[in-house]
Amino acid sequence: MLVTTTELFRHAYGKYAVGAYNINNLEQAVGLFRGNLGKRDKNDEPVDPKTAAPFILQISRGARSYTDKRFLEAIIRTADEVFPDSIFAVHLDHGTEEVCYDAIDSGFYTSVMIDASEHPFEENVAITRRVVERAHAKGVVVEAELGQLGGVEEDVVGSVRLTDPDQAAEFVKQTGCDSLAVAIGTSHGAYKFAGSQGVRLDVLEKIQKKLPKGYPLVMHGSSSVPAEWVQRINAAGGQIKGSSGVPEEDYLKAAKLGVCKINIDTDGRLVWCAIYRETFRDKPADFDPRTPGKVFMKEYASYIIHKNQVLGAAGQLDAVRQFIAKKK
Ligand code: G3H
Ligand code: 13P
Ligand code: ZN
Numbered sequence: 636m637l638v639t640t641t642e643l644f645r646h647a648y649g650k651y652a653v654g655a656y657n658i659n660n661l662e663q664a665v666g667l668f669r670g671n672l673g674k675r676d677k678n679d680e681p682v683d684p685k686t687a688a689p690f691i692l693q694i695s696r697g698a699r700s701y702t703d704k705r706f707l708e709a710i711i712r713t714a715d716e717v718f719p720d721s722i723f724a725v726h727l728d729h730g731t732e733e734v735c736y737d738a739i740d741s742g743f744y745t746s747v748m749i750d751a752s753e754h755p756f757e758e759n760v761a762i763t764r765r766v767v768e769r770a771h772a773k774g775v776v777v778e779a780e781l782g783q784l785g786g787v788e789e790d791v792v793g794s795v796r797l798t799d800p801d802q803a804a805e806f807v808k809q810t811g812c813d814s815l816a817v818a819i820g821t822s823h824g825a826y827k828f829a830g831s832q833g834v835r836l837d838v839l840e841k842i843q844k845k846l847p848k849g850y851p852l853v854m855h856g857s858s859s860v861p862a863e864w865v866q867r868i869n870a871a872g873g874q875i876k877g878s879s880g881v882p883e884e885d886y887l888k889a890a891k892l893g894v895c896k897i898n899i900d901t902d903g904r905l906v907w908c909a910i911y912r913e914t915f916r917d918k919p920a921d922f923d924p925r926t927p928g929k930v931f932m933k934e935y936a937s938y939i940i941h942k943n944q945v946l947g948a949a950g951q952l953d954a955v956r957q958f959i960a961k962k963k
Contacts, residue, residue, distance in 0.1 A: 637715060638959060639776050640724045640746045641813060643689050644851040644895040646958045651947025652854075652890040655691035656939065657728060657900035659698045663907070664710045666932040667692065668718040670939025672952075676932075682720050687952035688943040690721075691746075691896060693728040708743050722955055726778070728898070735766045739775050748816065752780040756802060763810040771811075778896075781806045782818030784856050785827075795822070797838055804845040814851040814896065817842055821856035825865070825878040825901050834885045836892065843893040851895040857881045858901035864909050871912035883945040890947060897946055906938050907931055 643653045654671075658664050669675065671690045673683030694707055711725060727738040727747040738744040747770060751762040763779040770777045782798030798817040807815055819842075820835040821827060834854075842852065860880025868875055886897055914927035943949040 636719075636722050637745055638689075638722055638724055639774075640691060640726065640778070640851075640896065641776050642959050642962070643691070643722075643724060643955065644814065645849075646689075646951070646955050647890070647895045647948070648849050648851060649891060649893065651951065652886055652894050652897040653689055653691055653948055654939070654942055654946050655693050655726065655728075655853075655896045655898045656903060657693045657695055657698065657898075658707070658903070659701050661710055662928045662932050663903060663935065664692075664707075664714050666935030667939055668714045668721055669932065670936035671723070671943065672718055672720055673940060673949075675936045675940070682952070684950065684953055686940050686943065686949045687720070688946075688948040688950070689723065689952055689955045690939075690943075690948070691724045691726050693726050693898065693900070694744075695728040695900075696730065696734055698728075699734070708741075711743075720952070722952060722959070730766075732762050732766060735777075736769060739766075739770050739773055742773070744775060746776045746778065746813075748778040748780070749812075750780045750816075752783050752816075752818075756781075756806070760806060760809045763806075763812055767811045767813075776813040778814045778816055778853055779806070779810060779812035780816040780818075780855075784818050785822035795820075797835060798842060800838070800841040800845045803842045807846060807850065814853050815846075816853040816855050819854065821854060821881055823856045823901070825858070825860050825875060825880070825905070827856060827858075827860065827881065828879045834881055834889065836885065836888055839889060839892045839894070846893070850893065852893045853896040853898065854881075854889055854894045855898045857886070857897045858899050858905075859883050860901060860905065864902070864905040867909040868905065868912060871909065871916045873908065873912060886946050899942060902938065902942070903935060906935050910934055 673686035724745045729750040735747045749766040751759040783796040785795040910931040911927045
């Protein structure tokens with residue numbers, strides 16, 4: 636069932652964070668839907684209520700143009716039919732104004748992110764406001780960003796600018812955006828922190844205090860970049876050195892401070908890379924795309940189950956279903 640992020644955030648606020656996972660292809664979609672229903676494999680029991688979770692499926696501009704955006708849409712609509720117990724939102728990740736309008740007008744996305752964070756404050760406000768007006772007229776909800784994460788984001792290599800708590804309150808008031816992505820020390824990709832750097836929960840707490848009660852915050856760049864997966868990649872010929880990610884124990888701490896959505900892309904890519912490298916290393920005579928594909932879908936589903944557990948979202952699916960039904 637497709638829902639808006641607003642419904643998910645109302646249920647999660649202050650208790651847990653909803654996982655927001657980026658996908659680019661069929662195998663990622665299948666692993667993602669299975670994992671969120673607590674299924675590791677095709678033949679698993681339909682739903683494990685202890686692990687099943689609501690989730691946000693994110694599509695970046697890069698994912699839309701990788702083949703043709705309509706392929707991804709078709710995959711997701713089909714997944715909704717194949718996995719009717721799922722509860723999820725479809726979200727445009729890091730949209731420009733133009734791409735946001737395209738997503739809003741498509742009628743498929745329940746939520747868009749306008750990322751005008753590279754612009755000066757007033758310009759970010761103006762762009763975000765325009766997108767909010769157009770989105771709200773169609774029942775689509777809007778995430779915006781203030782401050783700047785480090786790391787690689789689409790084709791921009793960013794420099795860090797932490798979100799100013801006073802500006803955050805003003806930004807939300809002036810734009811009417813439904814949730815706010817904040818820069819609190821994380822960055823996109825597999826190389827997040829140097830030395831003793833980490834997530835600035837102190838800044839997050841200040842931001843939460845300045846915003847209206849119950850206002851949902853979003854944490855980007857939140858992959859944990861597990862050493863285990865990096866080691867597997869490197870053991871199979873990869874060269875990922877000096878990587879680091881967000882400690883998983885920070886997820887729930889951030890959730891308690893108002894973060895309702897935690898963005899994870901890099902971890903999924905690491906799982907993908909490890910499985911494909913290992914498969915063809917171990918089976919040099921094999922050239923069937925389904926050989927690594929089958930293993931990947933299972934491993935990715937298992938990883939999603941684990942991630943939802945550390946986000947506190949595991950086991951919340953039925954409660955969210957009841958919560959949504961009551962509101963109708
Ligand atoms: O924020 C960036 C996301 O990880 C999406 O990455 O643009 O390479 O799909 P991508
Ligand atoms: P990661 O690179 O940490 O997975 O961040 C993903 C993200 O923020 C997508 O918007
Ligand atoms: Zn991001």
